[in-house]
Amino acid sequence: MGVVQYIAKRVGLYFAVLFIGLTITFFLPRFMPANPIDGYIGELQSRASGSLTSEAIAELRDNLEQLYGLKGDLFTQYVSFLNRVVLHFDFGPSFAFYPEPVSNIILNALPWTLTLLLTTTVLGWALGNMVGLVAGYFHTRKLATLLEIVGIMIYPIPYYILAVSLIILFAYIIPIFPLSPTFPVGDISLSKIWLIVYNSLLPAMALILAGFGWNILSMKALAVATTEEAYVTYARLKGTSHWTRMVRYVFRNAMLPQVTALALSIGTVFNGALLTEILFSFPGVGLIMRTAASGGDYNVLYGAITVSIVAVATAGLVIDLIYPLLDPRIRHK
Amino acid sequence: MIRLNNLVAAYRTGRGSINAVDGVDIEIPDRCILGVAGESGCGKSTLMKVLYGDVLSPMSLASGSIEYGFNDDQNKPVTSDTIQKQWFKRISYVPQSSMSSLNPVVKIGKQFVDFPGHEPNKRKVMEQVKTYIGKLGLPVEILDSYPHQLSGGMRQRVMIALATFFQPELILADEPTTALDVVVQKEILLLLMELQEQMGNTIILVSHDMGVHYQITHRMLIMYAAKAVEYGESDSVFAAPLHPYTRMLISSLPTIGDESARNGIPGSPPSLWGELGGCRFAARCPLATDKCRAEEPPLVEHKPGHFAACHHAGSEIPAAGEPIWQ
Ligand SMILES: Nc1ncnc2c1ncn2[C@@H]1O[C@H](COP(=O)(O)OP(=O)(O)O)[C@@H](O)[C@H]1O
Numbered sequence A: 001m002g003v004v005q006y007i008a009k010r011v012g013l014y015f016a017v018l019f020i021g022l023t024i025t026f027f028l029p030r031f032m033p034a035n036p037i038d039g040y041i042g043e044l045q046s047r048a049s050g051s052l053t054s055e056a057i058a059e060l061r062d063n064l065e066q067l068y069g070l071k072g073d074l075f076t077q078y079v080s081f082l083n084r085v086v087l088h089f090d091f092g093p094s095f096a097f098y099p100e101p102v103s104n105i106i107l108n109a110l111p112w113t114l115t116l117l118l119t120t121t122v123l124g125w126a127l128g129n130m131v132g133l134v135a136g137y138f139h140t141r142k143l144a145t146l147l148e149i150v151g152i153m154i155y156p157i158p159y160y161i162l163a164v165s166l167i168i169l170f171a172y173i174i175p176i177f178p179l180s181p182t183f184p185v186g187d188i189s190l191s192k193i194w195l196i197v198y199n200s201l202l203p204a205m206a207l208i209l210a211g212f213g214w215n216i217l218s219m220k221a222l223a224v225a226t227t228e229e230a231y232v233t234y235a236r237l238k239g240t241s242h243w244t245r246m247v248r249y250v251f252r253n254a255m256l257p258q259v260t261a262l263a264l265s266i267g268t269v270f271n272g273a274l275l276t277e278i279l280f281s282f283p284g285v286g287l288i289m290r291t292a293a294s295g296g297d298y299n300v301l302y303g304a305i306t307v308s309i310v311a312v313a314t315a316g317l318v319i320d321l322i323y324p325l326l327d328p329r330i331r332h333k
Numbered sequence B: 001m002i003r004l005n006n007l008v009a010a011y012r013t014g015r016g017s018i019n020a021v022d023g024v025d026i027e028i029p030d031r032c033i034l035g036v037a038g039e040s041g042c043g044k045s046t047l048m049k050v051l052y053g054d055v056l057s058p059m060s061l062a063s064g065s066i067e068y069g070f071n072d073d074q075n076k077p078v079t080s081d082t083i084q085k086q087w088f089k090r091i092s093y094v095p096q097s098s099m100s101s102l103n104p105v106v107k108i109g110k111q112f113v114d115f116p117g118h119e120p121n122k123r124k125v126m127e128q129v130k131t132y133i134g135k136l137g138l139p140v141e142i143l144d145s146y147p148h149q150l151s152g153g154m155r156q157r158v159m160i161a162l163a164t165f166f167q168p169e170l171i172l173a174d175e176p177t178t179a180l181d182v183v184v185q186k187e188i189l190l191l192l193m194e195l196q197e198q199m200g201n202t203i204i205l206v207s208h209d210m211g212v213h214y215q216i217t218h219r220m221l222i223m224y225a226a227k228a229v230e231y232g233e234s235d236s237v238f239a240a241p242l243h244p245y246t247r248m249l250i251s252s253l254p255t256i257g258d259e260s261a262r263n264g265i266p267g268s269p270p271s272l273w274g275e276l277g278g279c280r281f282a283a284r285c286p287l288a289t290d291k292c293r294a295e296e297p298p299l300v301e302h303k304p305g306h307f308a309a310c311h312h313a314g315s316e317i318p319a320a321g322e323p324i325w326q
């Protein structure tokens, strides 16, 4: 009963978010004063030194509008946009790499982003919460305050400063990692995997550190509050070990708000990942977006934004669906 | 037999130290239900904490000692310093609120085996727990449930089951039924009583409800402002209370058919921070004399096994209605 309702609500919300997100990505560029096709034709015209005839231009415009889904009135465009994106995962061809379909470009980049993001999010969450838990559970001891100070120091550093500092520190001052990492493409071999892992360590470290400080501080606060719960006192008076109380009593309860917080912050985490890719030339969706934005490759940009919306919403949904497994009060209403 | 030797428990705070239990010196015979009563703040919970050996800052055992009357595994007598090793083996406790005392995200059954206990084989303990739960007449499925799935009364039965499962010598219960409605309260107390009769352990029960004490206790300890002011067999204490404070507590009990609202005892206990000369009850006592204000009355045995700390123990209080206190 409770679970079915809970899941239905989350899934419903998920589709609502996707729908609104897609609708905004559709309308927003159409309200912009510049028409991408005008820009594209202008560019071609200047490359051809103005030798295109007006018939040729009209034909080109017609083709391009067909190609990019700009034909007909706004409603027709909207319906055909939803149809193409939702049913066929089709964003048309890339401007810059014509006629390469945008979906191919994105599907090549997506595994990179997802792997980096998933590993670092899970690691950052786990490490931050572990440190925060120890700091909170033993909050009356001096040594634990030291752990909290780590969080207090890392937390306020803006993400890009953290990333650039890491680059300066570990690629320039102590050159352990390459300044401009290269990521091999094509078939995967063992040596390539090693190279990829090695080159990903620095961006991964930046992402882990970014979530680390916040997780320490918020877990510490939650753990302190939880140690004061009557069930922790009762467990102590039953004679349970510190370990049992810290893990089975304090962590199992204090982690619940942390899971919810992760679901809510997954968008921010994703933004961080995109920024990391740009800073570390990591060949994921973020890098593609950057290239597309500076090259005016609208289709790639739409595609990447759409996929980002889907990725963030899906990650949030997955966490929301895991939640009942952790909290029996939702599982057994 | 449990002996409390002149127990003094103090709280150290920013403005100094107070004795919340101040020189309690009694012997508790085995196999008895001892009721502890007294107004809020008189030191009942502090006494229970000291008895349980849960002495944490800012509280400390300023002086005195406890002899529990049983030996540990090395055959040494258990004292206030070693009682912690006996938690949920030979001493257990029933918490005040069952709602908040169970881990909300762990099944009840697991909460029976997540502490050392006697038996390292958890599977074996689980089997014994199942049998025991059945014996108490509780549905075995509750062990597979989470706390929020049970009613308040059922949860408190679980707490009783937890506290009695290991057949400890001593069970402490500090207002174990305050959060429950009257009918359930009674059932829980009857269960506790029944188990005590079967197992023959000693229960120390704190309650502000003199009716509860009257029904289930064998002995009574009345506390006032950190002092033990009366101690004796319940029959004797209820039939012929010696201390004016006890008399007033008992007469504040509603009797059947009596619809008139009962007032508490007028006035309030002295601050433990202030000067505490003479009898601490003097300011509220209808019998107070100059001697009372000057000299602290010791706890003395007035009748066999019946103690009171009052210079005029056993004297009648002037009939109610007369303006005896100004
Ligand atoms: N943590 C504490 N710090 C300082 N004083 C305390 C603390 N806990 C209790 N006290 C004081 O000790 C006295 C007895 O408290 P308590 O044993 O809880 O009384 P009771 O259980 O009879 O209501 C009270 O005056 C209270 O103010």
Ligand code: SF4
Binding pocket: B243, B244, B245, B279, B280, B281, B282, B283, B285, B286, B287, B288, B289, B292, B293, B297, B309, B310, B311, B312, B313
């Ligand atoms: S000693 Fe005096 S003041 Fe104290 S209770 Fe007895 S009669 Fe009352």
Ligand SMILES: [Mg+2]
Binding pocket: B044, B045, B046
């Ligand atoms: Mg109390």
